[in-house]
Amino acid sequence: xxxxxxxxxxxxxxxxxxxxxxxxxxxxxxxxxxxxxxxxxxxxxxxxxxxxxxxxxxxxxxxxxxxxxxxxxxxxxxxxxxxxxxxxxxxxxxxxxxxxxxxxxxxxxxxxxxxxx
Numbered sequence: 001x002x003x004x005x006x007x008x009x010x011x012x013x014x015x016x017x018x019x020x021x022x023x024x025x026x027x028x029x030x031x032x033x034x035x036x037x038x039x040x041x042x043x044x045x046x047x048x049x050x051x052x053x054x055x056x057x058x059x060x061x062x063x064x065x066x067x068x069x070x071x072x073x074x075x076x077x078x079x080x081x082x083x084x085x086x087x088x089x090x091x092x093x094x095x096x097x098x099x100x101x102x103x104x105x106x107x108x109x110x111x112x113x114x115x116x117x
Contacts, residue, residue: 002026002106006095009111012085016115020080022095022108030100034071034078038091038113045094049080053100062088085115 008020024031035050049059049069057069066085071078078095095108 002028002097002099004095004097004106004108006093006108006111009093009113011114011116014085014087014115014117016085017081017083018085018113020082020093020095020111020113022078022080022097024076024097024106028076028099031073031076031097032100032103033096033098035096035098036069036078036080037094037096038089039094039110040088040091043091048093050096051078082113085113087115087117089113090115 003026004024006022012018033050033052036048037045038048039045047060048063049067051057051069051071066083068081092110093113094110096105098105
């Protein structure tokens with residue numbers, strides 16, 4: 001069994017910064033990609049940023065230049081540094097961890113990010 005736990009959400013004013021962390025633990029053999037998704041009220045869950053085991057990254061157009069994803073493979077942890085936050089970034093942010101074996105994916109419980117104007 002694999003546990004995925006996010007932390008670092010909160011309330012911040014527009015223009016501010018937050019750093020999210022996501023740690024995977026448990027029966028982990030080999031992690032492939034790690035990523036962050038978000039879901040705002042009434043909207044579908046969307047990809048924010050993802051990073052492969054080799055360090056290749058992918059960002060949603062709406063966060064390019066403001067958010068940075070990174071990972072520590074030794075700690076099975078992925079981070080999301082969010083700068084210049086906007087009210088439209090308000091959402092529950094979820095971490096997704098995808099294994100190399102069969103592409104099995106695990107999700108965290110989510111962490112709330114609220115950006116006030």
